[in-house]
Amino acid sequence: MAYWLFKSEPNTWGWQDQIAKGDVGEEWDGVRNYQARNFMRAMEIGDRGFFYHSMKEKSVVGIVEVIATAHPDSTTDDPRWECVDIKAVETVPTPVTLDQIKADPRLTEMVLVKNSRLSVQPVTNEEWQIVCTLGGL
DNA sequence: GCCAACGTTGGC
DNA sequence: GCCAACGTTGGC
Numbered sequence: 001m002a003y004w005l006f007k008s009e010p011n012t013w014g015w016q017d018q019i020a021k022g023d024v025g026e027e028w029d030g031v032r033n034y035q036a037r038n039f040m041r042a043m044e045i046g047d048r049g050f051f052y053h054s055m056k057e058k059s060v061v062g063i064v065e066v067i068a069t070a071h072p073d074s075t076t077d078d079p080r081w082e083c084v085d086i087k088a089v090e091t092v093p094t095p096v097t098l099d100q101i102k103a104d105p106r107l108t109e110m111v112l113v114k115n116s117r118l119s120v121q122p123v124t125n126e127e128w129q130i131v132c133t134l135g136g137l
Numbered sequence: 138g139c140c141a142a143c144g145t146t147g148g149c
Numbered sequence: 150g151c152c153a154a155c156g157t158t159g160g161c
Contacts, residue, residue, distance in 0.1 A: 055158095115142095117160095119158090
């Protein structure tokens, strides 16, 4: 099983919106970036991901699970863009802030730190464990 | 709200 | 195919 990170601006689509969808989940649509799309193509059902709030909050606030592999993005006719479906699994008890991640010497290689603009990112097993611990899981 | 960084677009 | 111009993102 692989781990990922999904980044969203809470004003556009936040953790509360994701929770509201329950087990039905929701398309992670609107991605218009090849790197991000390629990561989504690599995802498998059951993969887990962090749900990250950008902008004001800048923290990992939830855990999601991939429930559908890559399929055409319903928000565009452009066949280049695809998306996966994800559902909320659990809320991180203590959101892990970007400051915390940057301050941890074990997490300096995270894509979140190195390429903050990428909206869908891979997370290593080690990084997953560390961030989960920081979040109180 | 500003601006740096990045990715994409389009003219040549 | 290169590269300048532009738009967008997201940290500060």
